[in-house]
Amino acid sequence: METIETIIIGGGQAGLSTSYHLKQLGREHVVFEAAEKPAHAWRNDRWDSFTFVTPNWTIQLPGAEYDGDDPDGYLPKEEIVAYFERYIEKYDLPVRFKTSVLEVAPMDGGSYQVKTEAGIIQARNVVIATGSFQKPKIPAFASNIPTDIQQLHSGFYRNPAQLPDGAVLVVGAGQSGLQIAEELYQSGRKVYLSVGFAPRAPRRYRGRDVFAWLVDVGFFEQTPDKLPSPKARFGANPQLSGKNGGHSLNLHQFARDGVTLLGHIAGADGGRVTFKSDLKETLARTDKAEKDICAMIDKYIAAKGIDAPLETLPELQDGYSAEEVTELELKSAKVKTIIWAMGYTFDCSFVKLPVTDEDGFPITQRGVTQYPGLYFVGMNWLSKRKSALLLGVKEDVESVVAEITK
Numbered sequence: 001m002e003t004i005e006t007i008i009i010g011g012g013q014a015g016l017s018t019s020y021h022l023k024q025l026g027r028e029h030v031v032f033e034a035a036e037k038p039a040h041a042w043r044n045d046r047w048d049s050f051t052f053v054t055p056n057w058t059i060q061l062p063g064a065e066y067d068g069d070d071p072d073g074y075l076p077k078e079e080i081v082a083y084f085e086r087y088i089e090k091y092d093l094p095v096r097f098k099t100s101v102l103e104v105a106p107m108d109g110g111s112y113q114v115k116t117e118a119g120i121i122q123a124r125n126v127v128i129a130t131g132s133f134q135k136p137k138i139p140a141f142a143s144n145i146p147t148d149i150q151q152l153h154s155g156f157y158r159n160p161a162q163l164p165d166g167a168v169l170v171v172g173a174g175q176s177g178l179q180i181a182e183e184l185y186q187s188g189r190k191v192y193l194s195v196g197f198a199p200r201a202p203r204r205y206r207g208r209d210v211f212a213w214l215v216d217v218g219f220f221e222q223t224p225d226k227l228p229s230p231k232a233r234f235g236a237n238p239q240l241s242g243k244n245g246g247h248s249l250n251l252h253q254f255a256r257d258g259v260t261l262l263g264h265i266a267g268a269d270g271g272r273v274t275f276k277s278d279l280k281e282t283l284a285r286t287d288k289a290e291k292d293i294c295a296m297i298d299k300y301i302a303a304k305g306i307d308a309p310l311e312t313l314p315e316l317q318d319g320y321s322a323e324e325v326t327e328l329e330l331k332s333a334k335v336k337t338i339i340w341a342m343g344y345t346f347d348c349s350f351v352k353l354p355v356t357d358e359d360g361f362p363i364t365q366r367g368v369t370q371y372p373g374l375y376f377v378g379m380n381w382l383s384k385r386k387s388a389l390l391l392g393v394k395e396d397v398e399s400v401v402a403e404i405t406k
Contacts, residue, residue: 004030006125006404007114009101012041013061014378014393015129016084019093020062021401031093032116034100039084041133042077045155049183050077051242053175054211058391059083063091072209074242104128105352110372125373125404128351128362132380132388133344144268145338149330154180154341160187166336167192169273169328171265174198174236177341178249182241185259192328192335194262194275195251195282196342198236199289203248205297206308210240214293217300220386230359233381236343238293239286251283252316261319262328271330283319346379366399375400 006022008015011033022029037043042050052058057071064087075083088095103115104126112126136153145151150164154176160183167190170181174196185191201210214220227233239249255261263279294313301308328335348356355362355369355376362369362376366383369375377396378388386392 001120001122003122004028005123006030006127007032007112007121007123008127008129009104009114010129010131010378011035011038011088011095011097012129012131012378013084013390014131014388014397015127016087016093016095017061017393017397018127018129018377018401019095020087020091021397022404023091023093024063025401025405027405029094031095032099032101032114033095033097036098037085038088038095038097039081041131042080042084045133046077047154047157047180047183048077048159049243050179051075052080053237053240053242054389054391055209055242055246058211058389060391060394061087062394062397063087074246101350103350103352104374106371112373123373125375127375127377127400127404128348129376129378130346131378132346134346135344136340137342137345138340139265139342141268142338142340144270145273146271146330149271149335150337152337152339154339155344157339160184160189163189164336166190167334168337168339169194169330169335170339170341172196172341172343173239173251174341174343175239175241175249176343177339178239178251178254179241179243180339180341181254181259182249185254185257190258190260190334191254192260192262192333193251193254194265195279195286196236196264197282197285199238199293200248200250200286201238201240201290201293202313203240203246205294205313206301206311208308209246210238210293210297213297213300215391217296219296220384220389220392222385223383224381227381230357230361233361234359238289250316251286252318252320255318255322256316260325261322262325266326273328273330275326275328277324277326279322279324280320287315367396368400368403373404375403 006029008031011031019031051074056066059066105113107113114121169192171194181191181193263276266274266276367377380388
């Protein structure tokens with residue numbers, strides 16, 4: 001049996017950051033990545049016109065902090081992929097591609113047995129960096145929809161030309177759903193948008209990108225114990241876009257532009273899709289979230305005595321005057337495509353130890369589990385709101401590496 005001191009499962013930003021630190025310290029390790037090439041999520045699960053939603057200056061992986069000439073811009077997809085390719089090459093990180101991990105199980109003596117499609121490896125330490133976005137989320141009732149309606153998850157959407165002619169139903173109003181819906185209706189498609197609750201934030205506010213303000217006010221330093229419930233850590237990120245230099249996304253503007261807004265999707269039976277009558281309630285929550293975010297920034301500016309121009313955001317109301325639609329006959333609405341933009345789920349069941357809570361989320365202290373040598377990095381809200389972000393993944397990684405090398 002091959003023996004390696006540390007196995008890192010997942011070659012995304014968290015796994016590669018862990019590898020960087022171990023490589024700098026001269027510690028034996030390997031990264032197992034299921035995909036064939038680097039930056040799988042960015043390369044294969046994003047549409048053609050995708051850009052970072054956070055500004056370029058938030059790229060802070062160890063040894064490769066952003067130093068380009070456009071810190072306030074938003075890298076396009078191809079440059080994001082190139083960044084990760086260069087990172088692996090520059091530091092000669094030991095990544096084994098096309099290596100899927102099937103099981104992690106404890107062994108006598110404190111080691112772990114890591115089973116892959118290529119064989120079994122023994123490791124003293126295992127760092128699980130598979131992230132929070134592993135499996136596309138599509139409701140079971142999608143199987144009731146007629147087969148002549150094309151269905152795809154947002155991770156498989158590329159561009160409007162990819163889709164058959166006709167209207168499109170987009171289900172989900174987080175960052176992906178809204179950006180895809182916007183691209184579709186701006187390309188001339190009729191779009192129906194089933195919304196879920198995701199907070200809205202202005203792209204820029206009082207002279208700065210909102211992300212810069214949120215970093216300063218400590219928004220991303222929030223810890224899980226401040227959440228109203230453990231399930232709140234699965235909530236959507238603020239509605240924003242980095243496309244065309246970055247801009248705000250507003251459901252009321254979508255309604256003004258001709259998008260038909262719908263409440264939460266409820267079910268499907270043949271060619272009929274039903275929705276909850278909660279559109280206006282959802283819009284109200286989204287509007288309030290933006291006001292709360294701006295009020296938090298205003299309070300910080302006043303407390304610090306910062307010279308920032310006053311700003312009053314436009315209060316659009318178009319969504320409230322829209323007709324409440326609770327049923328959609330796909331054929332009569334000429335809908336030929338449904339895009340499921342409901343996010344992803346994750347699964348830690350391949351770890352054969354009781355390491356998760358009732359929601360399936362790993363129980364750790366800054367990424368360190370109760371089992372010596374077993375760690376998690378790169379998941380939303382692992383220790384802070386920023387735990388999975390390029391801006392903040394390094395903190396949990398450093399905690400885990402310190403534990404491995406102590």
